[in-house]
Amino acid sequence: MEIKIAVSTNKNFYKLSLPILLESLYLCGINKKDIIIFNTGFESNLVENIDGVQHRFLKQNSFEYSPLIDIVENNLISDYWFLIHDTCKLGPKFKELLYNIPQGAIKLALKSKPAMSMGTYKYDYLLSVKDKLMSIRNT
DSSP: OOEEEEEEEETTTHHHHHHHHHHHHHHTTOOGGGEEEEEEOOSSOEEEEETTEEEEEESOOOGGGHHHHHHHHTTOOOSEEEEEETTOOOOTTHHHHHTOOOTTOSEEEOOSSOOTTOEEEEHHHHHHTHHHHHHTOOO
């Protein structure tokens, strides 16, 4: 089972927030190839590999939905996607919990409020709600 980490960030904050989140992901044992940074609010779209991590600089800025929109718009395939915000820091059991997906689950939302859409999404589920996601695409 492949799970990619979709990190939602913005050009105004990423220099402060990403180093903390990325360090916690690495300490949990998450492979750099499984992390994609979705950085919003730029003048044009650009994809770069920075220190082994894919960074997608996006013109669109649809808040926490930006990664999900880019995933379905550009067919970024993974069995599951875990959406997380750049303002998070993860604990040592994150990877163990990440891969503990109940059989047949299509989405697993974080239960604490406000969760801001963070959680695990099956790729097929994201495709099934593509029209809804594209309707909230914003620049």
